[in-house]
Amino acid sequence: xxxxxxxxxxxxxxxxxxxxxxxxxxxxxxxxxxxxxxxxxxxxxxxxxxxxxxxxxxxxxxxxxxxxxxxxxxxxxxxxxxxxxxxxxxxxxxxxxxxxxxxxxxxxxxxxxxxxxxxxxxxxxxxxxxxxxxxxxxxxxxxxxxxxxxxxxxxxxxxxxxxxxxxxxxxxxxxxxxxxxxxxxxxxxxxxxxxxxxxxxxxxxxxxxxxxxxxxxxxxxxxxxxxxxxxxxxxxxxxxx
Amino acid sequence: xxxxxxxxxxxxxxxxxxxxxxxxxxxxxxxxxxxxxxxxxxxxxxxxxxxxxxxxxxxxxxxxxxxxxxxxxxxxxxxxxxxxxxxxxxxxxxxxxxxxxxxxxxxxxxxxxxxxxxxxxxxxxxxxxxxxxxxxxxxxxxxxxxxxxxxxxxxxxxxxxxxxxxxxxxxxxxxxxxxxxxxxxxxxxxxxxxxxxxxxxxxxxxxxxxxxxxxxxxxxxxxxxxxxxxxxxxxxxxxxxxxxxxxxxxxxx
Ligand SMILES: Nc1ncnc2c1ncn2[C@@H]1O[C@H](COP(=O)(O)OP(=O)(O)O)[C@@H](O)[C@H]1O
Ligand SMILES: [Mg+2]
Numbered sequence: 457x458x459x460x461x462x463x464x465x466x467x468x469x470x471x472x473x474x475x476x477x478x479x480x481x482x483x484x485x486x487x488x489x490x491x492x493x494x495x496x497x498x499x500x501x502x503x504x505x506x507x508x509x510x511x512x513x514x515x516x517x518x519x520x521x522x523x524x525x526x527x528x529x530x531x532x533x534x535x536x537x538x539x540x541x542x543x544x545x546x547x548x549x550x551x552x553x554x555x556x557x558x559x560x561x562x563x564x565x566x567x568x569x570x571x572x573x574x575x576x577x578x579x580x581x582x583x584x585x586x587x588x589x590x591x592x593x594x595x596x597x598x599x600x601x602x603x604x605x606x607x608x609x610x611x612x613x614x615x616x617x618x619x620x621x622x623x624x625x626x627x628x629x630x631x632x633x634x635x636x637x638x639x640x641x642x643x644x645x646x647x648x649x650x651x652x653x654x655x656x657x658x659x660x661x662x663x664x665x666x667x668x669x670x671x672x673x674x675x676x677x678x679x680x681x682x683x684x685x686x687x688x689x690x691x692x693x694x695x696x697x
Numbered sequence: 698x699x700x701x702x703x704x705x706x707x708x709x710x711x712x713x714x715x716x717x718x719x720x721x722x723x724x725x726x727x728x729x730x731x732x733x734x735x736x737x738x739x740x741x742x743x744x745x746x747x748x749x750x751x752x753x754x755x756x757x758x759x760x761x762x763x764x765x766x767x768x769x770x771x772x773x774x775x776x777x778x779x780x781x782x783x784x785x786x787x788x789x790x791x792x793x794x795x796x797x798x799x800x801x802x803x804x805x806x807x808x809x810x811x812x813x814x815x816x817x818x819x820x821x822x823x824x825x826x827x828x829x830x831x832x833x834x835x836x837x838x839x840x841x842x843x844x845x846x847x848x849x850x851x852x853x854x855x856x857x858x859x860x861x862x863x864x865x866x867x868x869x870x871x872x873x874x875x876x877x878x879x880x881x882x883x884x885x886x887x888x889x890x891x892x893x894x895x896x897x898x899x900x901x902x903x904x905x906x907x908x909x910x911x912x913x914x915x916x917x918x919x920x921x922x923x924x925x926x927x928x929x930x931x932x933x934x935x936x937x938x939x940x941x942x943x944x945x946x947x948x949x950x
Binding site: 533538547557 | 816819821823824828830
C-alpha cells in the first residue's frame with residue numbers, strides 16, 4: 457500500500473503540495489488528474505524518494521520513505537517501477553540495454569536478463585527492437601520501452617507519469633491497453649498521473665483530482681463522472697470557464 | 698547596495714556548500730567500484746580521443762612560436778642554444794598544461810556539462826536513481842577519474858610535441874644545431890619540471906571534469922538550461938585553471 461499522509465512540499469516561495477493525502481490500496485489503479493503544473497509529477501517523485509517532503513510523509517508498505525537510509529530507500533525503489541513522462545530512456549544505450557539496466561543492478565545472470573528483456577519487450581509489442589537506439593523510435597514506442605523497463609523489474613507498484621500525453625488517440629489507446637494488460641499479467645498496483653480523461657476512465661479504478669496542493673475529490677470512475685463539484689466537472693469536461 | 702552584497706555573499710556561501718555536498722556524495726560513491734569501473738574506462742577513452750588532437754595541435758604551434766620568440770628576444774645577447782632551454786621549460790612548466798587545460802575545458806568540460814545536463818532535464822538521472830543506481834557512482838566518479846588520469850597523459854604528449862616542433866623550428870629557421878638545442882634543453886632541466894607540469898595537469902583534469910559534472914547535474918529548465926550549463930562549465934573551469942595555476946606556482950615552485 458502507498459499512502460500520502462498530509463504531504464507538504466514547496467520550492468522556495470512556490471508551494472506545490474499543501475496537505476496532500478491519498479491512499480492507494482494493493483491491486484488497484486488510482487489515477488491522479490489535475491491541471492498542468494498542479495504538482496502531479498512532484499507527488500509521484502515523493503513515492504520513490506526523488507523528492508523529500510517538507511512535512512508529512514509517504515508510506516510505502518509501512519515504511520516512511522523520507523526517513524529511510526540509502527539501503528532502505530534502495531529496497532523500496534526495488535518494489536517500484538517508474539515510467540517517466542518522456543520515457544527518460546538512456547540515449548547512448550540500445551533498447552535492450554535500457555530495459556536490462558535495472559536487472560543488471562540486481563545481479564541477475566546474463567541469460568536471465570536476456571529472458572526478462574525479451575519477455576518485457578514482447579508484453580509491450582516491441583519484440584525485435586532490441587538493438588535499436590532510442591533516437592530511432594517514435595514517441596509512442598519510446599513510451600512503451602519505458603514501460604518495458606519498468607515491468608522487467610517485476611515490481612509491486614508501477615507509477616506512470618502522463619503515459620498518453622502528446623500521443624495520437626490510437627497510440628494513446630494502445631498505451632491504455634498496455635497498462636491494463638500489465639496489471640492483469642503482473643497484478644501490480646498502479647498510480648497513473650494524467651490529464652487525459654479518456655485514459656483516466658479506461659485504466660482507473662478510482663480517480664483523484666489534485667487541486668491547489670490537495671486532493672479536491674477522490675472516487676470511483678462513475679462517481680467522478682457524476683460529480684457535482686463544479687471545479688472537477690469543469691476539468692473532466694474540459695471547459696474553459 | 699549592502700543588501701545586494703549580502704545576497705551575493707549568501708549565494709557564494711551556498712555555492713561552496715553545494716560543492717562540499719557534491720564532494721561528499723562523490724567520495725561516498727567511491728567504494729562502489731563495480732558500478733564505476735566500466736563507465737570509467739569508456740570515459741577515459743572518450744577523454745583521450747576528444748582531447749588528444751586539440752592538445753597536440755595547440756602544442757605544435759606553441760613550440761614553433763616559442764622557438765622564434767626566444768631567438769627574437771635573445772638577439773645575440775644570450776647564446777642561441779638557450780632557445781632549447783626556454784622551449785623546454787615553458788612547455789613543461791606552463792604552456793603545455795595550461796593551454797591544453799584551457800582548450801580541454803572548452804571541449805571535455807563543456808561536453809560533460811551538456812551531456813549530464815541533458816540527462817538531468819530529460820529525467821534520465823531520476824530514472825537511474827529509480828533503477829537503484831547512484832548517479833554519483835555511475836556518472837560522476839567515472840568522469841572525474843577519467844579526467845584526472847588522462848590529462849597528465851595527454852599533456853605529456855603535448856609537451857613532447859611542443860618541444861619537437863620547437864626543435865624543428867630551430868633547425869629550419871634559426872641555424873641552431875640539434876646538439877645546441879639539446880644542450881639548451883638539458884641545461885637547467887630538473888626532473889621537477891616534468892612532474893610539476895604533469896601534477897598540475899592532473900589537478901586541471903580533476904577540476905574540469907568535476908565542474909562539468911556539478912554544473913551538468915545542477916541543470917534546470919530544458920534546452921536553454923543545458924546551453925547555460927555548458928557555458929558556465931567552460932567559464933568556471935577556465936577561471937579555476939588559471940587560479941590553480943598561480944596557486945601551484947606559489948606553493949610548489
Ligand atoms: N525540482 C523543482 N524545483 C523547482 N520547482 C519545481 C521542481 N519540480 C517541480 N517544480 C514546480 O512545481 C510545480 C508542479 O510541477 P509538476 O509536478 O511538474 O506539475 P504537473 O502537475 O504538471 O506534473 C511547477 O510549478 C514546477 O515548476
Ligand atoms: Mg508532470
